[in-house]
Amino acid sequence: MDKFKARAKQLRTTQTSAEAKLWQALRARQLARWKFRRQHVINGFIVDFVTLDGRLVIEVDGVTHATAREAAYDARRTWVLESAGFLVLRFSNTDVYEDLEGVLKVIATTLPATE
Template sequence: MAITDHKRCDQARRLRRSQTPAEARLWSGLRGRRLQNHKFARQCPIGPFTVDFLCRGARLVVEVDGVTHSEDHEIAYDQRRTAYLKAQGFKIVRVMNDDVYRRFDDVMDMILLALEGKIPEA
């Protein structure tokens, strides 16, 4: 494993330990194959990026976005990351922190529909 790989793994570990409350809430619904037996991992490195949640079997990435993702530099970063992930064959679903808190069941339903290929990705 290259040194940069070690750094990326260490970064992912740090992110898992310091997850946001919205990420923790969503993880409670995804962990342990709780969503229709789909296996998810959290804070996974993919190329130069780390994604919030990943279902490898379905090649689905779930990103939890807060208010900072509406700032210009964050929008540009998210666009680069989305383009990279799509080029690697991943589908991406983005959910807002507020939706995780206020509409948790709807968020879980949306992720399930994405896993089944029934909704377009963001």
């Protein structure tokens, strides 16, 4: 198993509480028909959540993402992922804790309409 896959597997077992809360709402095709994966490797980056058929990446960011260094890293990640054809949505831990329904609504309206 390559280093990215091993790290992704580790992250799935040590997810943050905000990631766990969002995962409970996304897993098992609960959001319309969309199949989401968590801690998935795309172009050398491990993303929090992705629907491959919807070409949507969802990142849940904690307070560490507020530093200038992390913001620059996140901007580079977003550029690489968007260059690969994905749209990237970012939510804060606070968004997930305090307005999960709002987060899910943004995700649902961003995805293509289901049949």
